[in-house]
Amino acid sequence: MDALAGLLDGPRARGAILLRMVMEPPWSLRIEDHAPLSLLCMTAGEAWISPDAGDPVLLRPGDVAIARGPGSYTTADEITREPTALIGPGGTCHTLRGEPLAQSMYLGVRSWGNDPAGSATMLVGTYQMRGEVSGRLLDALPELLHLPAGSWNCPLMPVLDDEISRDEPGQSVVLDRILDLVLIAVVRAWFSRPDAAAPAWYLAMGDPVVGRALRLLQDDPAHSWTVASLAAKCGVSRAGLARRFNELVGEPPMAYLTGWRLTLAADLLRDTDATVDAVARKVGYSGSFALSAAFKRVRGVSPQEHRGGVVLPEPQQHSP
Incomplete structure (x- = not known):
């Protein structure tokens, strides 16, 4: 058992929230779901991720980010854009006045956004439960991890992109396992960087x-x-x-x-x-x-x- 397998093979994704977010500017979302971890993969366009603590990063196609909870962050088309919607625990979505947005922004199976033809597309996978085994590894990560497209390579990204909108028996389990594998690939790439501050046990x-x-x-x-x-x-x-x-x-x-x-x-x-x-x-x-x-x-x-x-x-x- 190696370091990553041993520490991620305990509590795995179970009914993770996975969706394809499709947006057309202007847009800005405030994320306060308190989730232990979210994986954000940009497949088209650009998006800013601005954590409450730390510097914002710009995601371009092929880039991936990990937002480590329970801290909150904002994602938007422009870094100064004020949020118009709030994502809460369990993926609930409301306007800042509390008006529900789930139906109005529904774009199909696991697809959500303000425009089905929007120029910005992001795959989002959110773990909803912090497990003790994975927690030991995730605590070694920064609150916002960013890997540019050229610094990592994961052949499962196209698979996740293809599977995320399918609606077949057992699909949630398939997506959970793909998300786990993508997460391992991201963490492995992060720790393999020359300037990585990997934990001692790793x-x-x-x-x-x-x-x-x-x-x-x-x-x-x-x-x-x-x-x-x-x-x-x-x-x-x-x-x-x-x-x-x-x-x-x-x-x-x-x-x-x-x-x-x-x-x-x-x-x-x-x-x-x-x-x-x-x-x-x-x-x-x-x-x-x-x-x-x-x-x-x-x-x-x-x-x-x-x-x-x-x-x-x-x-x-x-x-x-």
Whole structure:
């Protein structure tokens, strides 16, 4: 399991909002949907994306952007254009006075805009739920990521463009999976840039020793790992692995394992009905008491409180 696969293979898109937005100037939309992540792919014309925090970017054909929530942003044909519509949670759309726009701007299956022949076309894919596993990766991204057309290449973009307006059985699942693959391609291209500020664990995946150790921990978190057993699997000394792991990842192997186990547990608690005891054993704890103690110590809430939707404080240093 590599870094991207391991961190994006947990909670995947489930009923993501996908649409083709077709606009003719003048236009400006205020996005306040609080979604954890939106993928914006320009296929024709131009559009400005102006986040509340950070510099605006201009999208041209072939460009892609990731807007990382829950922050808000404005997208428009001109950077100074005042918004005339507001996109809220779940993709709801209203004028600034609260008048609904869903019907008046409906242009067909997963197509929306102010003119079916508009000069600007953007494919938009919005994840509606922040999962704990993907959150670890997405937290390493800026609030607004922009890749110009020439800096990335994804053969799935034409597929997404073709599939987005189809209305066939199971189409939402097909689109969810395509969106996941496009997201992985974008993130991979972003981290591969010469000036990329990739997180330590991502860069460490390329190390022959630490990368193997990380994959072993990610692939089998329930195993009763020790630094000694992990070092033996990697063909190095215990002290050598501990030193190199800490240098490249920024924390000891067992601290990383704790964070990974609790991240997986948090996702299982939210997205399944498994008991706390079953979740504990699945991720490597002896039972519900051991998991609860670790969960409370690192995340500040109990597993039951997390499952019930209690807002989590910032994780402590045990989480990578």
